[in-house]
Amino acid sequence: MSLTILDIAKIAGVAKSTVSRYLNGGSVGEATKKKIEQAIKETGYEPNPFAQSLKAKKTNIIGTIVPRLDSYASSQTLIGIDQELKKMNYQMLISNTSQSLDREIESIYSFANQKMAGIILLATEITDQHIQAFEDVKIPVLLIGQEHKAFHSIIHDDYHAGFAMGRYILEKGYRKIAYLGVTERDRAVGVQRKQGFKDALQEIKDCNVEFFETEFKIPAAQTSAREIIYDFHPSIFVCATDNIALGVLKAAYSEGLVIPKDIAVTGFGGYEVTEIIHPSLTTAKFFYKEAGETAARHIVDLVNERTVEKLTTSKFEIIERESVDINFNHVL
Structure with a gap:
Protein backbone atom coordinates (compact mmCIF):
# COMPACT_ATOMS: atom_id res chain seq x y z
CA MET A 1 0.00 0.00 0.00
CA SER A 2 1.33 3.44 -0.93
CA LEU A 3 2.36 5.77 1.84
CA THR A 4 0.63 9.12 2.19
CA ILE A 5 1.48 12.48 3.70
CA LEU A 6 -0.64 11.47 6.71
CA ASP A 7 1.54 8.39 7.29
CA ILE A 8 4.69 10.52 7.25
CA ALA A 9 3.06 13.02 9.61
CA LYS A 10 2.22 10.27 12.13
CA ILE A 11 5.74 8.78 11.99
CA ALA A 12 7.34 12.22 12.39
CA GLY A 13 4.88 13.25 15.09
CA VAL A 14 3.79 16.43 13.30
CA ALA A 15 0.66 17.73 11.64
CA LYS A 16 -0.24 16.67 8.07
CA SER A 17 -0.24 20.34 7.05
CA THR A 18 3.35 20.68 8.29
CA VAL A 19 4.51 17.81 6.07
CA SER A 20 2.65 19.33 3.14
CA ARG A 21 4.28 22.71 3.79
CA TYR A 22 7.70 21.08 3.92
CA LEU A 23 7.18 19.18 0.65
CA ASN A 24 6.06 22.35 -1.10
CA GLY A 25 9.06 24.39 0.01
CA GLY A 26 7.34 26.25 2.83
CA SER A 27 8.88 27.44 6.07
CA VAL A 28 9.40 24.66 8.64
CA GLY A 29 11.47 24.74 11.84
CA GLU A 30 14.86 23.01 11.73
CA ALA A 31 13.97 20.36 14.32
CA THR A 32 10.66 19.58 12.61
CA LYS A 33 12.40 19.45 9.24
CA LYS A 34 14.82 16.81 10.53
CA LYS A 35 11.94 14.67 11.85
CA ILE A 36 10.15 14.76 8.53
CA GLU A 37 13.31 14.01 6.56
CA GLN A 38 14.08 11.05 8.87
CA ALA A 39 10.54 9.66 8.39
CA ILE A 40 10.87 9.98 4.62
CA LYS A 41 14.27 8.30 4.65
CA GLU A 42 13.08 5.38 6.82
CA THR A 43 9.97 4.69 4.76
CA GLY A 44 11.32 5.45 1.29
CA TYR A 45 8.33 7.74 0.74
CA GLU A 46 8.21 9.48 -2.65
CA PRO A 47 5.85 12.45 -3.00
CA ASN A 48 3.34 12.38 -5.85
CA PRO A 49 4.85 15.06 -8.09
CA PHE A 50 1.54 15.79 -9.80
CA ALA A 51 -0.40 16.33 -6.57
CA GLN A 52 2.53 18.19 -5.04
CA SER A 53 2.81 20.52 -8.00
CA LEU A 54 -0.92 21.29 -8.04
CA LYS A 55 -0.72 22.40 -4.40
CA ALA A 56 2.26 24.63 -5.01
CA LYS A 57 2.00 28.28 -5.96
CA LYS A 58 4.07 27.57 -9.06
CA THR A 59 3.68 24.17 -10.75
CA ASN A 60 6.11 22.29 -12.94
CA HIS A 156 7.01 23.91 -39.92
CA ASP A 157 8.21 25.66 -43.05
CA ASP A 158 5.11 24.70 -45.02
CA TYR A 159 5.37 27.38 -47.70
CA HIS A 160 8.98 26.67 -48.65
CA ALA A 161 8.46 22.90 -48.40
CA GLY A 162 5.59 23.24 -50.86
CA PHE A 163 7.71 25.43 -53.12
CA ALA A 164 10.64 22.99 -53.00
CA MET A 165 8.37 20.06 -53.83
CA GLY A 166 6.94 21.98 -56.79
CA ARG A 167 10.39 22.74 -58.16
CA TYR A 168 11.45 19.14 -57.60
CA ILE A 169 8.67 17.54 -59.66
CA LEU A 170 9.06 20.12 -62.41
CA GLU A 171 12.75 19.26 -62.65
CA LYS A 172 11.76 15.61 -63.06
CA GLY A 173 9.62 16.58 -66.05
CA TYR A 174 6.12 16.07 -64.64
CA ARG A 175 3.51 18.37 -66.19
CA LYS A 176 0.09 16.78 -65.62
CA ILE A 177 -0.22 17.18 -61.87
CA ALA A 178 -2.96 16.46 -59.31
CA TYR A 179 -2.44 18.27 -56.02
CA LEU A 180 -4.49 16.54 -53.32
CA GLY A 181 -4.77 18.82 -50.30
CA VAL A 182 -7.02 19.55 -47.31
CA THR A 183 -9.41 22.24 -46.17
CA GLU A 184 -8.08 25.79 -46.02
CA ARG A 185 -9.32 26.07 -42.44
CA ASP A 186 -5.95 24.50 -41.69
CA ARG A 187 -3.74 27.47 -42.54
CA ALA A 188 -0.45 25.56 -42.46
CA VAL A 189 -1.30 22.46 -44.48
CA GLY A 190 -4.35 23.70 -46.35
CA VAL A 191 -3.05 27.15 -47.34
CA GLN A 192 0.71 27.69 -46.89
CA ARG A 193 1.82 24.30 -48.20
CA LYS A 194 -0.44 24.60 -51.25
CA GLN A 195 0.51 28.22 -51.93
CA GLY A 196 4.21 27.37 -51.96
CA PHE A 197 3.53 24.63 -54.46
CA LYS A 198 1.43 26.94 -56.64
CA ASP A 199 4.11 29.61 -56.69
CA ALA A 200 6.76 27.09 -57.79
CA LEU A 201 4.65 26.21 -60.82
CA GLN A 202 4.30 29.82 -61.99
CA GLU A 203 7.61 29.63 -63.84
CA ILE A 204 6.37 26.86 -66.18
CA LYS A 205 3.58 27.69 -68.63
CA ASP A 206 2.86 24.25 -70.08
CA CYS A 207 1.68 22.69 -66.78
CA ASN A 208 -1.75 21.10 -66.50
CA VAL A 209 -2.38 21.13 -62.75
CA GLU A 210 -5.63 20.58 -60.87
CA PHE A 211 -6.19 21.12 -57.15
CA PHE A 212 -8.40 18.80 -55.11
CA GLU A 213 -9.36 18.45 -51.45
CA THR A 214 -9.77 15.39 -49.25
CA GLU A 215 -9.53 14.49 -45.55
CA PHE A 216 -6.42 13.63 -43.56
CA LYS A 217 -7.28 9.94 -43.19
CA ILE A 218 -6.11 7.24 -45.62
CA PRO A 219 -9.54 5.79 -46.60
CA ALA A 220 -10.90 9.22 -47.59
CA ALA A 221 -7.76 9.96 -49.62
CA GLN A 222 -8.06 6.58 -51.33
CA THR A 223 -11.63 7.33 -52.39
CA SER A 224 -10.71 10.81 -53.65
CA ALA A 225 -7.70 9.50 -55.56
CA ARG A 226 -9.70 6.84 -57.37
CA GLU A 227 -12.10 9.50 -58.70
CA ILE A 228 -9.21 11.76 -59.76
CA ILE A 229 -7.49 8.91 -61.58
CA TYR A 230 -10.68 8.21 -63.56
CA ASP A 231 -11.50 11.85 -64.36
CA PHE A 232 -8.10 13.55 -64.72
CA HIS A 233 -5.48 10.84 -65.41
CA PRO A 234 -2.54 12.71 -63.79
CA SER A 235 1.06 11.64 -64.28
CA ILE A 236 1.79 12.51 -60.64
CA PHE A 237 -0.07 13.09 -57.36
CA VAL A 238 1.39 15.68 -55.01
CA CYS A 239 -0.24 14.96 -51.64
CA ALA A 240 -0.40 17.45 -48.77
CA THR A 241 0.48 14.76 -46.20
CA ASP A 242 2.09 11.34 -46.19
CA ASN A 243 -1.18 9.76 -45.02
CA ILE A 244 -2.95 11.17 -48.07
CA ALA A 245 -0.11 9.81 -50.22
CA LEU A 246 -0.61 6.35 -48.68
CA GLY A 247 -4.28 6.55 -49.63
CA VAL A 248 -3.31 7.45 -53.19
CA LEU A 249 -0.90 4.49 -53.36
CA LYS A 250 -3.72 2.16 -52.27
CA ALA A 251 -6.02 3.61 -54.91
CA ALA A 252 -3.37 3.20 -57.61
CA TYR A 253 -2.74 -0.42 -56.66
CA SER A 254 -6.46 -1.19 -56.68
CA GLU A 255 -6.62 0.17 -60.24
CA GLY A 256 -3.70 -1.99 -61.34
CA LEU A 257 -1.35 0.96 -61.80
CA VAL A 258 2.39 0.60 -61.32
CA ILE A 259 4.24 3.20 -59.21
CA PRO A 260 6.07 5.21 -60.55
CA LYS A 261 5.83 3.87 -64.12
CA ASP A 262 2.11 4.65 -64.55
CA ILE A 263 1.72 7.33 -61.92
CA ALA A 264 4.08 8.98 -59.42
CA VAL A 265 3.26 10.04 -55.84
CA THR A 266 4.82 12.44 -53.33
CA GLY A 267 3.89 13.46 -49.78
CA PHE A 268 4.79 15.77 -46.92
CA GLY A 269 5.81 14.68 -43.43
CA GLY A 270 8.54 12.08 -43.57
CA TYR A 271 6.68 9.42 -41.56
CA GLU A 272 8.78 6.33 -40.80
CA VAL A 273 6.42 4.03 -42.72
CA THR A 274 7.12 5.92 -45.95
CA GLU A 275 10.66 4.53 -45.96
CA ILE A 276 9.77 0.87 -45.45
CA ILE A 277 6.83 0.53 -47.86
CA HIS A 278 7.47 -0.49 -51.46
CA PRO A 279 7.93 1.59 -53.43
CA SER A 280 9.20 3.97 -50.76
CA LEU A 281 7.67 7.45 -50.81
CA THR A 282 9.33 10.65 -51.98
CA THR A 283 8.39 13.24 -49.36
CA ALA A 284 9.21 16.55 -47.71
CA LYS A 285 10.44 15.49 -44.28
CA PHE A 286 9.55 17.66 -41.28
CA PHE A 287 11.42 17.32 -38.00
Whole structure:
Protein backbone atom coordinates (compact mmCIF):
# COMPACT_ATOMS: atom_id res chain seq x y z
CA MET A 1 0.00 0.00 0.00
CA SER A 2 1.33 3.44 -0.93
CA LEU A 3 2.36 5.77 1.84
CA THR A 4 0.63 9.12 2.19
CA ILE A 5 1.48 12.48 3.70
CA LEU A 6 -0.64 11.47 6.71
CA ASP A 7 1.54 8.39 7.29
CA ILE A 8 4.69 10.52 7.25
CA ALA A 9 3.06 13.02 9.61
CA LYS A 10 2.22 10.27 12.13
CA ILE A 11 5.74 8.78 11.99
CA ALA A 12 7.34 12.22 12.39
CA GLY A 13 4.88 13.25 15.09
CA VAL A 14 3.79 16.43 13.30
CA ALA A 15 0.66 17.73 11.64
CA LYS A 16 -0.24 16.67 8.07
CA SER A 17 -0.24 20.34 7.05
CA THR A 18 3.35 20.68 8.29
CA VAL A 19 4.51 17.81 6.07
CA SER A 20 2.65 19.33 3.14
CA ARG A 21 4.28 22.71 3.79
CA TYR A 22 7.70 21.08 3.92
CA LEU A 23 7.18 19.18 0.65
CA ASN A 24 6.06 22.35 -1.10
CA GLY A 25 9.06 24.39 0.01
CA GLY A 26 7.34 26.25 2.83
CA SER A 27 8.88 27.44 6.07
CA VAL A 28 9.40 24.66 8.64
CA GLY A 29 11.47 24.74 11.84
CA GLU A 30 14.86 23.01 11.73
CA ALA A 31 13.97 20.36 14.32
CA THR A 32 10.66 19.58 12.61
CA LYS A 33 12.40 19.45 9.24
CA LYS A 34 14.82 16.81 10.53
CA LYS A 35 11.94 14.67 11.85
CA ILE A 36 10.15 14.76 8.53
CA GLU A 37 13.31 14.01 6.56
CA GLN A 38 14.08 11.05 8.87
CA ALA A 39 10.54 9.66 8.39
CA ILE A 40 10.87 9.98 4.62
CA LYS A 41 14.27 8.30 4.65
CA GLU A 42 13.08 5.38 6.82
CA THR A 43 9.97 4.69 4.76
CA GLY A 44 11.32 5.45 1.29
CA TYR A 45 8.33 7.74 0.74
CA GLU A 46 8.21 9.48 -2.65
CA PRO A 47 5.85 12.45 -3.00
CA ASN A 48 3.34 12.38 -5.85
CA PRO A 49 4.85 15.06 -8.09
CA PHE A 50 1.54 15.79 -9.80
CA ALA A 51 -0.40 16.33 -6.57
CA GLN A 52 2.53 18.19 -5.04
CA SER A 53 2.81 20.52 -8.00
CA LEU A 54 -0.92 21.29 -8.04
CA LYS A 55 -0.72 22.40 -4.40
CA ALA A 56 2.26 24.63 -5.01
CA LYS A 57 2.00 28.28 -5.96
CA LYS A 58 4.07 27.57 -9.06
CA THR A 59 3.68 24.17 -10.75
CA ASN A 60 6.11 22.29 -12.94
CA ILE A 61 3.45 20.76 -15.20
CA ILE A 62 2.92 21.77 -18.83
CA GLY A 63 -0.52 21.04 -20.25
CA THR A 64 -0.26 19.81 -23.85
CA ILE A 65 -3.34 19.73 -26.06
CA VAL A 66 -3.23 17.42 -29.07
CA PRO A 67 -5.94 17.01 -31.75
CA ARG A 68 -5.30 13.29 -32.25
CA LEU A 69 -2.97 10.65 -30.88
CA ASP A 70 -3.07 8.32 -33.90
CA SER A 71 -0.80 10.61 -35.88
CA TYR A 72 2.92 10.22 -36.53
CA ALA A 73 3.41 13.99 -36.43
CA SER A 74 1.61 14.31 -33.09
CA SER A 75 3.32 11.34 -31.46
CA GLN A 76 6.81 12.45 -32.51
CA THR A 77 6.13 16.01 -31.35
CA LEU A 78 4.89 14.74 -27.97
CA ILE A 79 7.98 12.54 -27.57
CA GLY A 80 10.18 15.58 -28.16
CA ILE A 81 8.23 17.71 -25.69
CA ASP A 82 8.22 15.03 -23.00
CA GLN A 83 11.92 14.18 -23.24
CA GLU A 84 13.01 17.81 -23.14
CA LEU A 85 10.66 18.74 -20.29
CA LYS A 86 12.05 15.90 -18.17
CA LYS A 87 15.57 17.26 -18.62
CA MET A 88 14.35 20.54 -17.10
CA ASN A 89 12.44 18.84 -14.25
CA TYR A 90 9.04 19.59 -15.78
CA GLN A 91 6.23 17.19 -16.57
CA MET A 92 3.70 16.93 -19.38
CA LEU A 93 -0.03 16.35 -19.00
CA ILE A 94 -1.79 15.48 -22.29
CA SER A 95 -5.33 16.24 -23.36
CA ASN A 96 -6.45 14.46 -26.55
CA THR A 97 -9.36 16.30 -28.16
CA SER A 98 -10.09 13.86 -31.03
CA GLN A 99 -10.16 16.81 -33.47
CA SER A 100 -12.96 18.56 -31.58
CA LEU A 101 -12.49 22.33 -31.38
CA ASP A 102 -14.97 22.52 -28.49
CA ARG A 103 -12.87 20.06 -26.52
CA GLU A 104 -9.76 22.11 -27.29
CA ILE A 105 -11.37 25.17 -25.72
CA GLU A 106 -12.53 23.13 -22.71
CA SER A 107 -8.99 21.77 -22.27
CA ILE A 108 -7.49 25.27 -22.19
CA TYR A 109 -9.75 26.31 -19.32
CA SER A 110 -9.39 22.93 -17.59
CA PHE A 111 -5.60 23.14 -17.64
CA ALA A 112 -5.73 26.66 -16.24
CA ASN A 113 -7.99 25.48 -13.40
CA GLN A 114 -5.51 22.69 -12.66
CA LYS A 115 -2.78 25.32 -12.28
CA MET A 116 -0.66 24.24 -15.23
CA ALA A 117 2.51 26.31 -15.53
CA GLY A 118 1.90 26.74 -19.25
CA ILE A 119 0.01 25.30 -22.21
CA ILE A 120 1.29 23.90 -25.53
CA LEU A 121 -1.33 23.52 -28.26
CA LEU A 122 -0.65 21.35 -31.30
CA ALA A 123 -2.94 23.49 -33.41
CA THR A 124 -4.84 22.81 -36.62
CA GLU A 125 -6.94 25.96 -36.46
CA ILE A 126 -6.95 29.13 -34.34
CA THR A 127 -10.44 30.57 -33.88
CA ASP A 128 -11.75 33.60 -31.98
CA GLN A 129 -12.73 31.18 -29.21
CA HIS A 130 -9.13 30.02 -28.89
CA ILE A 131 -7.89 33.60 -28.69
CA GLN A 132 -10.48 34.49 -26.04
CA ALA A 133 -9.56 31.42 -23.99
CA PHE A 134 -5.83 32.20 -24.16
CA GLU A 135 -6.51 35.75 -22.99
CA ASP A 136 -8.79 34.56 -20.19
CA VAL A 137 -6.47 31.99 -18.61
CA LYS A 138 -3.52 34.39 -18.32
CA ILE A 139 -0.82 31.71 -18.38
CA PRO A 140 1.90 31.21 -21.01
CA VAL A 141 0.67 29.60 -24.23
CA LEU A 142 2.71 28.21 -27.12
CA LEU A 143 1.34 27.07 -30.49
CA ILE A 144 2.88 24.31 -32.60
CA GLY A 145 1.96 23.96 -36.26
CA GLN A 146 0.03 27.19 -36.71
CA GLU A 147 1.08 30.83 -36.48
CA HIS A 148 -0.73 33.69 -34.77
CA LYS A 149 0.77 37.13 -34.30
CA ALA A 150 -0.52 37.46 -30.73
CA PHE A 151 1.06 34.24 -29.44
CA HIS A 152 4.39 32.47 -29.48
CA SER A 153 4.45 29.87 -32.24
CA ILE A 154 6.61 27.11 -33.68
CA ILE A 155 5.73 26.27 -37.27
CA HIS A 156 7.01 23.91 -39.92
CA ASP A 157 8.21 25.66 -43.05
CA ASP A 158 5.11 24.70 -45.02
CA TYR A 159 5.37 27.38 -47.70
CA HIS A 160 8.98 26.67 -48.65
CA ALA A 161 8.46 22.90 -48.40
CA GLY A 162 5.59 23.24 -50.86
CA PHE A 163 7.71 25.43 -53.12
CA ALA A 164 10.64 22.99 -53.00
CA MET A 165 8.37 20.06 -53.83
CA GLY A 166 6.94 21.98 -56.79
CA ARG A 167 10.39 22.74 -58.16
CA TYR A 168 11.45 19.14 -57.60
CA ILE A 169 8.67 17.54 -59.66
CA LEU A 170 9.06 20.12 -62.41
CA GLU A 171 12.75 19.26 -62.65
CA LYS A 172 11.76 15.61 -63.06
CA GLY A 173 9.62 16.58 -66.05
CA TYR A 174 6.12 16.07 -64.64
CA ARG A 175 3.51 18.37 -66.19
CA LYS A 176 0.09 16.78 -65.62
CA ILE A 177 -0.22 17.18 -61.87
CA ALA A 178 -2.96 16.46 -59.31
CA TYR A 179 -2.44 18.27 -56.02
CA LEU A 180 -4.49 16.54 -53.32
CA GLY A 181 -4.77 18.82 -50.30
CA VAL A 182 -7.02 19.55 -47.31
CA THR A 183 -9.41 22.24 -46.17
CA GLU A 184 -8.08 25.79 -46.02
CA ARG A 185 -9.32 26.07 -42.44
CA ASP A 186 -5.95 24.50 -41.69
CA ARG A 187 -3.74 27.47 -42.54
CA ALA A 188 -0.45 25.56 -42.46
CA VAL A 189 -1.30 22.46 -44.48
CA GLY A 190 -4.35 23.70 -46.35
CA VAL A 191 -3.05 27.15 -47.34
CA GLN A 192 0.71 27.69 -46.89
CA ARG A 193 1.82 24.30 -48.20
CA LYS A 194 -0.44 24.60 -51.25
CA GLN A 195 0.51 28.22 -51.93
CA GLY A 196 4.21 27.37 -51.96
CA PHE A 197 3.53 24.63 -54.46
CA LYS A 198 1.43 26.94 -56.64
CA ASP A 199 4.11 29.61 -56.69
CA ALA A 200 6.76 27.09 -57.79
CA LEU A 201 4.65 26.21 -60.82
CA GLN A 202 4.30 29.82 -61.99
CA GLU A 203 7.61 29.63 -63.84
CA ILE A 204 6.37 26.86 -66.18
CA LYS A 205 3.58 27.69 -68.63
CA ASP A 206 2.86 24.25 -70.08
CA CYS A 207 1.68 22.69 -66.78
CA ASN A 208 -1.75 21.10 -66.50
CA VAL A 209 -2.38 21.13 -62.75
CA GLU A 210 -5.63 20.58 -60.87
CA PHE A 211 -6.19 21.12 -57.15
CA PHE A 212 -8.40 18.80 -55.11
CA GLU A 213 -9.36 18.45 -51.45
CA THR A 214 -9.77 15.39 -49.25
CA GLU A 215 -9.53 14.49 -45.55
CA PHE A 216 -6.42 13.63 -43.56
CA LYS A 217 -7.28 9.94 -43.19
CA ILE A 218 -6.11 7.24 -45.62
CA PRO A 219 -9.54 5.79 -46.60
CA ALA A 220 -10.90 9.22 -47.59
CA ALA A 221 -7.76 9.96 -49.62
CA GLN A 222 -8.06 6.58 -51.33
CA THR A 223 -11.63 7.33 -52.39
CA SER A 224 -10.71 10.81 -53.65
CA ALA A 225 -7.70 9.50 -55.56
CA ARG A 226 -9.70 6.84 -57.37
CA GLU A 227 -12.10 9.50 -58.70
CA ILE A 228 -9.21 11.76 -59.76
CA ILE A 229 -7.49 8.91 -61.58
CA TYR A 230 -10.68 8.21 -63.56
CA ASP A 231 -11.50 11.85 -64.36
CA PHE A 232 -8.10 13.55 -64.72
CA HIS A 233 -5.48 10.84 -65.41
CA PRO A 234 -2.54 12.71 -63.79
CA SER A 235 1.06 11.64 -64.28
CA ILE A 236 1.79 12.51 -60.64
CA PHE A 237 -0.07 13.09 -57.36
CA VAL A 238 1.39 15.68 -55.01
CA CYS A 239 -0.24 14.96 -51.64
CA ALA A 240 -0.40 17.45 -48.77
CA THR A 241 0.48 14.76 -46.20
CA ASP A 242 2.09 11.34 -46.19
CA ASN A 243 -1.18 9.76 -45.02
CA ILE A 244 -2.95 11.17 -48.07
CA ALA A 245 -0.11 9.81 -50.22
CA LEU A 246 -0.61 6.35 -48.68
CA GLY A 247 -4.28 6.55 -49.63
CA VAL A 248 -3.31 7.45 -53.19
CA LEU A 249 -0.90 4.49 -53.36
CA LYS A 250 -3.72 2.16 -52.27
CA ALA A 251 -6.02 3.61 -54.91
CA ALA A 252 -3.37 3.20 -57.61
CA TYR A 253 -2.74 -0.42 -56.66
CA SER A 254 -6.46 -1.19 -56.68
CA GLU A 255 -6.62 0.17 -60.24
CA GLY A 256 -3.70 -1.99 -61.34
CA LEU A 257 -1.35 0.96 -61.80
CA VAL A 258 2.39 0.60 -61.32
CA ILE A 259 4.24 3.20 -59.21
CA PRO A 260 6.07 5.21 -60.55
CA LYS A 261 5.83 3.87 -64.12
CA ASP A 262 2.11 4.65 -64.55
CA ILE A 263 1.72 7.33 -61.92
CA ALA A 264 4.08 8.98 -59.42
CA VAL A 265 3.26 10.04 -55.84
CA THR A 266 4.82 12.44 -53.33
CA GLY A 267 3.89 13.46 -49.78
CA PHE A 268 4.79 15.77 -46.92
CA GLY A 269 5.81 14.68 -43.43
CA GLY A 270 8.54 12.08 -43.57
CA TYR A 271 6.68 9.42 -41.56
CA GLU A 272 8.78 6.33 -40.80
CA VAL A 273 6.42 4.03 -42.72
CA THR A 274 7.12 5.92 -45.95
CA GLU A 275 10.66 4.53 -45.96
CA ILE A 276 9.77 0.87 -45.45
CA ILE A 277 6.83 0.53 -47.86
CA HIS A 278 7.47 -0.49 -51.46
CA PRO A 279 7.93 1.59 -53.43
CA SER A 280 9.20 3.97 -50.76
CA LEU A 281 7.67 7.45 -50.81
CA THR A 282 9.33 10.65 -51.98
CA THR A 283 8.39 13.24 -49.36
CA ALA A 284 9.21 16.55 -47.71
CA LYS A 285 10.44 15.49 -44.28
CA PHE A 286 9.55 17.66 -41.28
CA PHE A 287 11.42 17.32 -38.00
CA TYR A 288 8.56 16.87 -35.54
CA LYS A 289 10.53 15.54 -32.57
CA GLU A 290 13.01 18.42 -32.79
CA ALA A 291 10.12 20.90 -32.99
CA GLY A 292 8.70 19.34 -29.82
CA GLU A 293 12.05 19.73 -28.06
CA THR A 294 12.19 23.40 -29.07
CA ALA A 295 8.61 23.90 -27.88
CA ALA A 296 9.47 22.46 -24.46
CA ARG A 297 12.42 24.82 -24.05
CA HIS A 298 10.38 27.81 -25.18
CA ILE A 299 7.41 27.17 -22.91
CA VAL A 300 9.71 26.76 -19.89
CA ASP A 301 11.41 30.04 -20.81
CA LEU A 302 8.00 31.71 -21.03
CA VAL A 303 6.95 30.25 -17.68
CA ASN A 304 10.10 31.72 -16.15
CA GLU A 305 9.54 35.06 -17.90
CA ARG A 306 12.58 34.77 -20.15
CA THR A 307 12.62 36.29 -23.63
CA VAL A 308 11.50 33.99 -26.47
CA GLU A 309 11.22 34.77 -30.18
CA LYS A 310 7.59 35.17 -31.23
CA LEU A 311 7.95 32.87 -34.23
CA THR A 312 10.28 29.91 -34.74
CA THR A 313 10.35 28.01 -38.03
CA SER A 314 11.38 24.35 -38.10
CA LYS A 315 13.43 22.96 -40.98
CA PHE A 316 12.48 20.47 -43.71
CA GLU A 317 14.25 18.25 -46.25
CA ILE A 318 13.13 16.75 -49.58
CA ILE A 319 13.71 12.98 -49.39
CA GLU A 320 13.94 11.42 -52.86
CA ARG A 321 12.72 7.82 -53.04
CA GLU A 322 11.18 5.26 -55.40
CA SER A 323 7.65 6.68 -55.85
CA VAL A 324 8.96 9.25 -58.35
CA ASP A 325 10.65 8.19 -61.59
CA ILE A 326 13.94 10.13 -61.58
CA ASN A 327 14.35 9.36 -65.28
CA PHE A 328 10.86 10.57 -66.18
CA ASN A 329 10.67 12.94 -69.16
CA HIS A 330 7.02 13.69 -69.74
CA VAL A 331 5.74 15.82 -72.56
CA LEU A 332 2.08 16.82 -72.23
